[in-house]
Amino acid sequence: MVDREALPWRLHCDGSAVPNPGRMGIGAVLVAPDGTRHTVSEKLADAGCNNEAEVQALVAGLLLARSLGAQALAVHTDSDLIAKQLGAQAPPDPVRLQPLLAQARTLLGTFTSHTLGWVPRHRNQEADTLARAALGMAPKPTAWPKGRRQLKR
Numbered sequence: 001m002v003d004r005e006a007l008p009w010r011l012h013c014d015g016s017a018v019p020n021p022g023r024m025g026i027g028a029v030l031v032a033p034d035g036t037r038h039t040v041s042e043k044l045a046d047a048g049c050n051n052e053a054e055v056q057a058l059v060a061g062l063l064l065a066r067s068l069g070a071q072a073l074a075v076h077t078d079s080d081l082i083a084k085q086l087g088a089q090a091p092p093d094p095v096r097l098q099p100l101l102a103q104a105r106t107l108l109g110t111f112t113s114h115t116l117g118w119v120p121r122h123r124n125q126e127a128d129t130l131a132r133a134a135l136g137m138a139p140k141p142t143a144w145p146k147g148r149r150q151l152k153r
Contacts, residue, residue: 007033008072008113013061014079014127015053018135024053025137027130028061030068040064041130054079055100057131062107075108075116076124083118 013028024047028040040060044053058077065073077083085093085101086108093101108114121128122142129139 006072006112008074008115009033009065009068009070010074010076011061011065012076012119012124012127013054013057014077014124014131015050015055015057016128016131016135016137017048017050017053018137021049021052022047023135024048024056025131025134026053026057026060027127027132027134028057028064029126029130030061030064030070032068032070038064038068039126039130041134043134049096051079051081051094051097052100053131054082055097055104057127058082058104059100059107062104066107066110071112073108073111073114075114076119077116078119078121078124078128080118083116086116 010031011028015027016025017023024044026040026042026044030038042060044056054077058075061075084091085097086104108116125142132139
């Protein structure tokens with residue numbers, strides 16, 4: 001028999017700053033084990049950089065998960081900074097982000113279990129769209145227009 005409370009919820013989060021630094025928007029998608037979806041799309045009052053927006057989005061998603069009773073959580077982010085700073089081999093926190101990252105760590109510690117992993121941007125598109133929508137921006141295009149090729153780097 002499966003303990004339904006032990007099943008992980010999935011959280012995708014993303015933040016945007018326009019320009020960078022500038023006004024910040026956050027987006028998060030929380031999916032319960034039964035498939036129920038909850039979203040966050042919010043323009044923040046403060047201006048900041050994209051990394052601040054990314055961590056703010058994570059914190060908002062964690063607060064939502066906590067408020068809905070999630071016990072286990074699988075967090076997905078396309079932010080290298082979040083994946084590194086909150087991972088097992090974390091380097092020292094950037095000074096500007098220390099309070100936000102400390103808040104995120106504290107919130108992560110309130111779950112009975114959690115994982116946090118980096119995903120490519122195209123696998124975090126819904127959270128990105130919510131962050132951009134909070135700033136009144138259109139979603140990023142998902143494909144190159146016909147006849148154009150992406151340059152290889």
